Amino acid sequence: xxxxxxxxxxxxxxxxxxxxxxxxxxxxxxxxxxxxxxxxxxxxxxxxxxxxxxxxxxxxxxxxxxxxxxxxxxxxxxxxxxxxxxxxxxxxxxxxxxxxxxxxxxxxxxxxxxxxxxxxxxxxxxxxxxxxxxxxxxxxxxxxxxxxxxxxxxxxxxxxxxxxxxxxxxxxxxxxxxxxxxxxxxxxxxxxxxxxxxxx
Amino acid sequence: xxxxxxxxxxxxxxxxxxxxxxxxxxxxxxxxxxxxxxxxxxxxxxxxxxxxxxxxxxxxxxxxxxxxxxxxxxxxxxxxxxxxxxxxxxxxxxxxxxxxxxxxxxxxxxxxxxxxxxxxxxxxxxxxxxxxxxxxxxxxxxxxxxxxxxxxxxxxxxxxxxxxxxxxxxxxxxxxxxxxxxxxxxxxxxxxxxxxxxxxxxxxxxxxxxxxxxxxxxxxxxxxxxxxxxxxxxxxxxxxxxxxxxxxxxxxxxxxxxxxxxxxxxxxxxxxxxxxxxxxxxxxxx
Numbered sequence: 442x443x444x445x446x447x448x449x450x451x452x453x454x455x456x457x458x459x460x461x462x463x464x465x466x467x468x469x470x471x472x473x474x475x476x477x478x479x480x481x482x483x484x485x486x487x488x489x490x491x492x493x494x495x496x497x498x499x500x501x502x503x504x505x506x507x508x509x510x511x512x513x514x515x516x517x518x519x520x521x522x523x524x525x526x527x528x529x530x531x532x533x534x535x536x537x538x539x540x541x542x543x544x545x546x547x548x549x550x551x552x553x554x555x556x557x558x559x560x561x562x563x564x565x566x567x568x569x570x571x572x573x574x575x576x577x578x579x580x581x582x583x584x585x586x587x588x589x590x591x592x593x594x595x596x597x598x599x600x601x602x603x604x605x606x607x608x609x610x611x612x613x614x615x616x617x618x619x620x621x622x623x624x625x626x627x628x629x630x631x632x633x634x635x636x637x638x639x640x641x
Numbered sequence: 642x643x644x645x646x647x648x649x650x651x652x653x654x655x656x657x658x659x660x661x662x663x664x665x666x667x668x669x670x671x672x673x674x675x676x677x678x679x680x681x682x683x684x685x686x687x688x689x690x691x692x693x694x695x696x697x698x699x700x701x702x703x704x705x706x707x708x709x710x711x712x713x714x715x716x717x718x719x720x721x722x723x724x725x726x727x728x729x730x731x732x733x734x735x736x737x738x739x740x741x742x743x744x745x746x747x748x749x750x751x752x753x754x755x756x757x758x759x760x761x762x763x764x765x766x767x768x769x770x771x772x773x774x775x776x777x778x779x780x781x782x783x784x785x786x787x788x789x790x791x792x793x794x795x796x797x798x799x800x801x802x803x804x805x806x807x808x809x810x811x812x813x814x815x816x817x818x819x820x821x822x823x824x825x826x827x828x829x830x831x832x833x834x835x836x837x838x839x840x841x842x843x844x845x846x847x848x849x850x851x852x853x854x855x856x857x858x859x860x861x862x863x864x865x866x867x868x869x870x871x872x873x874x875x876x877x878x879x880x881x882x883x884x885x886x887x888x889x890x891x892x893x894x895x896x897x898x899x900x901x902x903x904x905x906x907x908x909x910x911x912x913x914x915x916x917x918x919x920x921x922x923x924x925x926x927x
Contacts, residue, residue, distance in 0.1 A: 484711060484714060484715075487707070487710060487711060487714065488707065488711075491702075491706075491707045491710075494691060495702050495706075495707070496694075496695035496698050496701055496702055497690070497691040497692075497693075497694035497695045498694070499697075499698045499702045499706075500694040500695050500696065500697030500698040501694050501697065503697050503698055503699075504694070504697045509699075513702075513706055516702070516706060517706055517709055517710045517713070520706075520707075520710040520714075521710060521713055521714060521717075524710075524714050524717075525717075533667075533670060534666070535656075535659050535666065535670075536656075536657060536659075536683065536687065538657070538687050538690075538691065539657055539658065539659045540659075542659075543659055594693075602690075602693070605654070605655070605658045605660060606657075606658050606690065606694075610660070611660055612655050612658075612660040612661065615660065626651075627650060627651030627652065627654070627655065628651055630651050630654045630655065631649065631650075631651035631654055634654050634686050634689055634690070637689040637690075637692075637693050638685065638689050641689060641692050641693075
């Protein structure tokens with residue numbers, strides 16, 4: 442019986458040391474830190490998200506809704522949703538950035554779908570799901586002078602990134618939307634990201 | 642697996658977009674854990690997208706957005722924050738509900754017999770629930786214990802088998818017709834010491850059996866030496882463990898050998914025996 446107890450104790454020590462090793466290896470990753478903080482309902486998670494992904498998330502919302510002021514409101518709502526749902530995030534199910542992006546994108550799309558928006562748009566008889574930014578963004582390029590990066594990327598690559606990352610389509614639907622075979626969608630997306638990497 | 646081809650397929654870009662079917666996403670996750678190149682590529686795709694999306698803001702997001710969001714979070718009540726279902730055991734919720742039922746019934750239960758039966762019913766339900774929870778808990782504990790016993794049994798069987806093999810080989814070596822038994826007698830009759838060396842003339846293996854030797858200190862070790870007939874310099878046959886009764890020496894020794902000797906040396910052994918520390922010696926008689 443004594444041997445049995447010692448063995449169980451040893452097993453626990455082994456499991457703990459293995460787990461610590463794993464934690465240690467990944468501790469440099471900001472995602473792990475944020476995930477842990479979200480799990481522990483620590484407000485620093487929101488600070489770190491703001492610092493590391495803030496501009497990108499606000500950018501995504503802006504690209505969808507088009508107006509800075511509205512985008513900022515949606516961004517704040519999104520941060521609060523992220524905080525409220527922090528414990529639900531599971532790294533095994535997807536990347537942290539993707540999860541954050543989804544919350545922001547869906548909040549922005551929900552805004553476009555909202556009754557107020559529909560009413561406002563019904564006068565103009567526009568489809569609420571046609572991204573406001575599709576129109577407004579092009580104008581902004583002219584008026585504000587956008588970062589060179591966007592201008593340098595060919596429009597078909599900008600489009601594939603927009604359809605895949607900023608809209609709610611499945612990958613098949615995205616391929617249909619762009620009238621591309623699925624394989625071509627994948628390679629075009631890969632090329633788009635490669636070009637981005639070169640431009641950055 | 643051709644990692645480069647996998648990366649080039651564009652599947653990782655879709656993974657980052659969360660557009661893959663669940664099984665494919667799971668596969669990417671597992672590969673990323675296994676292959677650092679895939680993990681790095683995913684991170685690099687993300688980094689590019691983060692930079693790209695950041696350009697959409699035209700100007701950086703101002704700090705007041707963070708401050709305002711944190712203030713809203715501070716004002717959220719506990720209930721507003723989504724509780725994780727995984728951390729609230731269902732049993733605890735049920736028990737609490739049932740307890741509240743008992744409390745609401747008990748004040749009016751005084752003389753009313755129907756209330757008393759109701760109370761009894763609820764009480765039995767609670768007891769049944771507690772019993773079920775305990776059973777589930779004990780049943781799980783039982784299975785865990787069974788698993789542990791099975792793994793221990795497996796471990797002991799392995800050790801037993803290894804032990805059996807070791808002793809079978811030892812017996813084969815010691816009873817081999819080429820093995821010569823050499824008794825090593827004490828040099829100083831005042832210090833009782835006795836050991837036996839088994840030397841196989843054919844395969845040159847050497848075993849030492851300690852029958853009686855004074856216990857060495859922590860920084861000392863006994864060392865076995867072989868002395869060749871025409872060479873006065875003893876050859877080391879390695880140090881040995883004082884606590885082990887019979888052991889094979891790490892060094893093979895080929896004949897002819899005139900005698901074997903044991904000396905006490907500093908831990909790790911010496912190149913040459915310390916002459917006043919030779920305890921036993923025995924002549925090889927063929």
